[in-house]
Amino acid sequence: MSSRTVLIAPKAPKAIGPYSVAIETNGMVFCAGQTGIDPATGELVSPDLEAQTRQALINLKYVLEAAGTNLDKVVKTTVFLRDMADFPKMNAIYADFFPADPPARSTIAVAGLPKGAVVEIEAIAVK
Numbered sequence: 001m002s003s004r005t006v007l008i009a010p011k012a013p014k015a016i017g018p019y020s021v022a023i024e025t026n027g028m029v030f031c032a033g034q035t036g037i038d039p040a041t042g043e044l045v046s047p048d049l050e051a052q053t054r055q056a057l058i059n060l061k062y063v064l065e066a067a068g069t070n071l072d073k074v075v076k077t078t079v080f081l082r083d084m085a086d087f088p089k090m091n092a093i094y095a096d097f098f099p100a101d102p103p104a105r106s107t108i109a110v111a112g113l114p115k116g117a118v119v120e121i122e123a124i125a126v127k
Contacts, residue, residue, distance in 0.1 A: 002026050009066035012059045013037040016114055022063050029067040029125045033080065034059040035117035049086045049118050053093045056121045061097075064125055073125045074103040080120040084109040090119055 007022040007029070015021055015032065022031045036052025037059065038045045045055045057071075064070050081090060087107060095102070103123070113120050 007063070007067050009063040011039060012062040012066070013039045013042065022067055024067055024127070027127045029064065029069055029123075029127065031060060031063050031067075031123045031125070033078075033120040033122040034063065035114060035120045037115065037117075044115055044117060047118070049089050050093055052117060053090045053119050053121075056117075056119055057094070057097045060121055060123055064123070067125070067127070069125045069127050071097055071125075073127070074098070074123045075126060076104045076124040077106075078122050079105060079107040080110045080113060080122075081107060082110060082113060082118045086118065094121075 002025050005024045006020045007024055009021050012021055012034070019032055022029055034056045036045050036055035037043065038055065039059065045051050061071055079090065081087060
C-alpha cells in the first residue's frame with residue numbers, strides 16, 4: 001500500500017478552497033495549480049500577465065521546496081490561460097524558470113480562474 005502525505009508550504013499562498021497545495025506519494029509530488037497570488041497579501045500581485053506568471057512560478061518553486069524537491073525535477077506542467085493570445089508572453093517567462101530540459105507541458109485556455117487570475121500553473125515532480 002502506498003503512502004500519501006499532505007504537504008504544507010509555508011512560503012507559498014495558502015489554499016483558497018478545500019484542497020491541498022501538494023500531495024506526495026511514491027516519490028512523486030503532485031502540486032495544485034498556483035496563480036500569481038502574493039503569499040503575504042493573499043491577493044494577485046498585478047493584473048499583468050507577466051507579473052502573474054512570474055509569481056505563479058515562484059509560488060510553485062516554494063511548494064516544491066517544501067516538498068524537498070525543485071523546479072529541475074518537474075516532469076509535467078499544465079498551464080491554464082484565460083486568453084491563449086497571452087501564450088507568447090507566458091512562454092517567455094516560463095522559459096526563464098525551465099531553461100534546460102524543460103518538463104512536458106500542456107497549455108489550455110479556460111473561461112476563468114480563481115480571484116480573476118489570468119494564468120495558473122500546476123506541476124508534477126519527482127523527489
